[in-house]
Structure formats: structure tokens, C-alpha cells
Amino acid sequence: MKPIRILLVEDNPDHAELAEMALLQEKDVGEVVWVESGYDCLKRLDGNGDGKFDLIVLDYSLPGIDGLETLRKINKDGHDIPAIMVTGHGDEAVATEAIKMGAYDYIVKTGDYLTTLPVVTVKAWKNHRTDRENVELRENIEQNYLDTLAILISVIEAKDCYTRGHSEMVSKYAFAVALKMGLPAEETEDIRTAGLLHDIGKIAIDREILVKPGTLTADEKKSIETHCDYGVKILRPGAFLRRILPIVHQHHERFDGKGYPQGLKGDEINPGARILAVADSFDAMTSTRAYRSAMPLEKALTEIERGSGTQFDPDVVEAFLIVVKGSGFGVQGTKVNIEHPTSNIE
């Protein structure tokens, strides 16, 4: 294990020296850097070019800002470093507050404080490291799952050369619109994922119907419409995909209530699904299909504008038009290049 580098925040030099000596008794502890105040702690964390700390031992009683306020600022600055709060005897309320604010543990300065400090510190670091590894592991599993689903999408799109790359384009358009509309980061990511997977239910639809050049019969239309339900059935086992299920299920709903599968209206429709509806229609219009050629970009934009308030949510249309017409989005043929939408969450 890499030696632990600790930032010790303690205003009393004698206490600091004793704590440092106690901590260095632990073989896993490599270095203890001592600072006297919360301000100095924050300055160190903001990086003075002296490397990253693995853990903070933070005294509650400090000059200037106290330990709790320091902890609040550490959290606000987004430092992913476990902190242990050291409180005086009788400061249990402070300890509770510190835990609520995300401190990893607390130690009360009692008689055996110098014995417990190194033990608690190393344990906190090991637990934190395990937590982080678990998060990484879960993220890897989720990514692998998504990659597998993306392969499934490629299989669907490979069945019909006209829809190749459609899901990826829908995802890019929808993501850019969600960013433009200022949706929360998590929702924006969900919309991007839903864009990639929205038509996964088509795997259950007869290929002959999917690629049929002529007009569809009523039964064939009904059959295609089931892809929204199938999409949910296919994605439901992926626990981390639960949030995108309504988006996938509702991406063919219309703002005026005339869509499918449920005929939802206006705000009843999931906001992500309202975004996907525009992105999906736009990419479909500007792509060549078995039964028609691609529509010129300007005409497709006019069609989207025309659908505002009937087929589409007007707020989404407004954002979409800004995204497509706005600077930074070059037009390539009938496709809009949105390879690099401005993102603050990537």
C-alpha cells in the first residue's frame, strides 16, 4: 500500500507534535503535514504544488474558522479526501454534526486519544479506499453493460442500413439540447444514455416491417408501436437504467396527447422524452430512409418549428433551434456536427 499522506490541522503546536509522532508510529503512514488553521488547510488543499493528501485530521477548535466550517468549505470545493474530526471532551454535538457533514469519523480528545488516533486514521483511509474501489467497480460494470446494449443497438441498426448511426445522433442532439436547457447534470446524462438506447425495443419487431418501403398497414403500425414497451422490458433488469425507462417508454408521445403508447400530454410526458422526441424526429427527417430520401436541413428545421406546441414541447423546440442554428455547430450535408457540444459535466 502506498504510504498515507496526512494533513493535520491543529492550532496547538504541542498537541500537533504529539499527534504527528503518534500517527507516524503506524507503518502505513508516510508523512504528516501540519497546518495551524482552517484557512491554511484550505490553501494546502487548493494545491501549492506539494502533492495530494490522502486524509485530513481536523481539530474542531481552531482560530478563524472552526473545524466544522473548514469541513463545509472542503466539501464545497469538492475535495474527495476523507476527514476525521477531533473534538474536545463534551463536544459530542460537534462530532454528530461533523458526521452529518460527511466526516469519515471523529475522535474525542480523551486520555487514550493518542493511541486511538493512528488506528482510527488508518482504518478510515482503508475504508475510504475500499469505497472508492467499489464505486469504480460498479461504474465499470455499468459501462460494460451499456457497451453490450450499444452492440445490440448496432445489431438493430445493421438490419436496416438506413438507420445506421441514428441512435448515436439522437443521443448527441438530445444531450446538447438538455445542456442548453440547463437540466441537472444527472438528468442530462440520463437523456444522453436514453438517446442511445431509445429504440432498443425494435429488436423485437419483425425486420420486414422495419424496412418496409411502402405505407404500413394498421397492424404493422401497431406492431412497430410496441417497440416502446419492449424497450422497457429489455432495459428493466439493469438497475442503474431505471431512471431512463420513462424516457425510452415515452419517446413517441406527442405534446398534444396524440402520440403513443399512452397518449400522454404536455407536462405528463417525461422532460427527457420530450427532448428525445424532437431529436429523434429531426434525425429521422434528415436521414435517408427506405421509403424516402433525406430532407434538406432548413426544411427539417421548419418542420420542427411547425410542430412546436402540437407534436413537440415549445421550450424544447426553442432550445433545439438555438443548438442547431447556434455557433459552434457546423453543418455537414444534412447532418449537424455536434461532436463537441459545450459541456460542463464532462
Ligand SMILES: [Fe+2]
Ligand atoms: Fe422509436
